[in-house]
Amino acid sequence: MAAIHLLCFFIFSAGVHVISSETDPRDVVALRALKDSWQNTPPSWEKSDDPCGAPWEGVTCINSRVTSLDLSLNTGLKGPIPPQLGDLKKLHMLLLSGCSFTGSIPSELGNLVELSFLDVSSNSLTGQIPPSLGNISGLYLLDLSDNQMTGSLPVSNSITPGLDLLKNAKHFHLYDNQFSGTIPATLLSADMTLIHLFLDGNQLVGTIPSTIGLVQTLQMM
């Protein structure tokens, strides 16, 4: 009896899901949080409650999950980057370059473990680089350039992750911010695959660590 009851529940809930939305409910909740935090989101974001099915501009989905958010070069788009963005667990690309975002990068973005491209360049972001970004092991591009971010470049220790863990990253574009302190020697190691390491236009001090010589893939610094 309980089994039949359970079966009916599953059929019912599956049916409701298909009728109401092509978007995974978890992603709907997260995208609504973005819409509520931001000003001047695209008009299509007002017209539907199903960001994958009746598509929201800038949102790409695969199998009901949001895989890409691309709202670049939209200077009217403003507001903070809400922590709920970290709930879009299947996100592969986050491209928010050249908008007018303010506030700091929430540490919850470190939960986006499938992310390959993280580009929030040319906004008005402040605050520090969350060490949690070091948890995004497949990250290919980290572009924070042309913001007003501060603090030191985070490296891992026994308690927290750091940028040194991003062994698959090809691009660290961190130029034109207000990063300070020295370039940590442990940021660079032989198992990194960086091609571009751009740190210019900051307030970094000291020498370039000799560990730079370990990064065989490096082409430009």
Ligand SMILES: *[C@@H]1O[C@H](CO)[C@@H](O)[C@H](O)[C@H]1NC(C)=O
């Ligand atoms: C990084 O990932 C590990 C393993 O999943 C987790 O235990 C830890 O809390 C994460 N750290 C941060 C700062 O997100």
